[in-house]
Amino acid sequence: MAVPYPVEPMLAVPGELPQDCDEYALEVKWDGIRALAYVDGGVRVSGRHGADFTSRYPEIAACMAPLAGRRAVVDGEVVAFDPQGRPSFARLQRRMHVTDPAGARLLGHLPVSYMPFDLLHLDGHTLLDLPYRDRRELLDSLGLGAPPYLPCEPEVLEATRRQGLEGVVAKRLDSPYLPGRRVEWWVKVKNLLTTEVVVAGWRPGKGRRAGGVGSLLLGMYGEASPGRFGFQFVGHVGTGFTDAMLEDTHRLLKPLGIGQSPFSSGLPRQITKDARWVRPEIVGEVAFTMWTLDGRLRNPVWRGVRIDKVPAEVRREERE
Known part of the structure; x- marks a missing residue:
């Protein structure tokens, strides 16, 4: 199967931590923008509604280097960190409209990071129907530096609050990936409105x-x-x-x-x-x-x- 392009990202609903927390895992909610990376000989990057982010964020291609020779679609978040290591939407804002950051000499001054959190396609096989748990295990095996997913516990949410992070996303472990859909299997729980x-x-x-x-x-x-x-x-x-x-x-x-x-x-x-x-x-x-x-x-x-x-x-x- 050819690598699909573009894929519309699956979206979360707002809410609180689920009551049946054993059925969920938590991911940090990064203060950035959504981006999907398509690896097939080269690397293309898209945002929501098919927006082409390839030239805006060349750092994502470097992040995908471990997939050389493979075909994949990775979902994740583009994040800019401040000097203290905290996500900064204000810093990311300064990169959003720049289509040639290298020419504008911003790659060293205002770098961004890519935080992968899902795997939708790998080597000719669609993974959309696999449970989230299985997709994450495959993603973690690829060496892309994906941030870990965490137990669904109130202490994890409290830790993100103390660190000044935006919150968490609770993802049901058995949930498939539905492109372009906002579903209750993913719940965003914010520390800040x-x-x-x-x-x-x-x-x-x-x-x-x-x-x-x-x-x-x-x-x-x-x-x-x-x-x-x-x-x-x-x-x-x-x-x-x-x-x-x-x-x-x-x-x-x-x-x-x-x-x-x-x-x-x-x-x-x-x-x-x-x-x-x-x-x-x-x-x-x-x-x-x-x-x-x-x-x-x-x-x-x-x-x-x-x-x-x-x-x-x-x-x-x-x-x-």
Whole structure:
């Protein structure tokens, strides 16, 4: 069987640690972006929806060196680590839009790592129907440096919290791999609340930010009223930006300007005052403390643009 390309990654649902923990294993939830590596003479890399990441992350090809002469499809996460060895989405953000990191002299300055966690195809054989436990054993035998999977115990989640990690993913040991599906066999358990949002507009900055972006107006897709789907306002964010992030965001939004609000319903004047509206095409990620009763993000902090996400898929995730 030929190596399939591209494969849409299987996705997890949000929730808590499973009650029947003996049936699951835990993986660290790395603060990065999903990437699949296809080894067949050379190495190609794709993200969600078939996005070509091959030139963006040449480090993945080096990681696949032990598979020389073999054919495989590996699922994993691209992660950038800070000087203290902690995953840093802010550092990864600086690589996301660079298609030639070697030419931009970023490979030494802002390296990324590849964290393999699943094996979907090997030497002409599809592994999608094999249990997760068996796929992991095969992956671990290949010498790719895959991080270990761990017992499903509350102490493991607590250890990730103490280390400042994003959380864990609980994966059922007997689960097959269903490309493109979000299923309850995989459960993401977060230490920090984060969510994707769609940028719908921005308000001009003041003082040091004068002439650029002061804050972003954010939305998600959902039920605007019973039986009516729409694009809903969920808050605005003005913190968490570096100067470089503000400049990059302004550059991305400037050509998307439109003359009216893209939201399905009207907003109070205090929110729309001085707003610059844009086509809702840019997806970002924020950290926040909680959802308010009126469906707004409380204390959101900007984490960066997500080029691996599609705006129409951005909806509120509820914990079980």
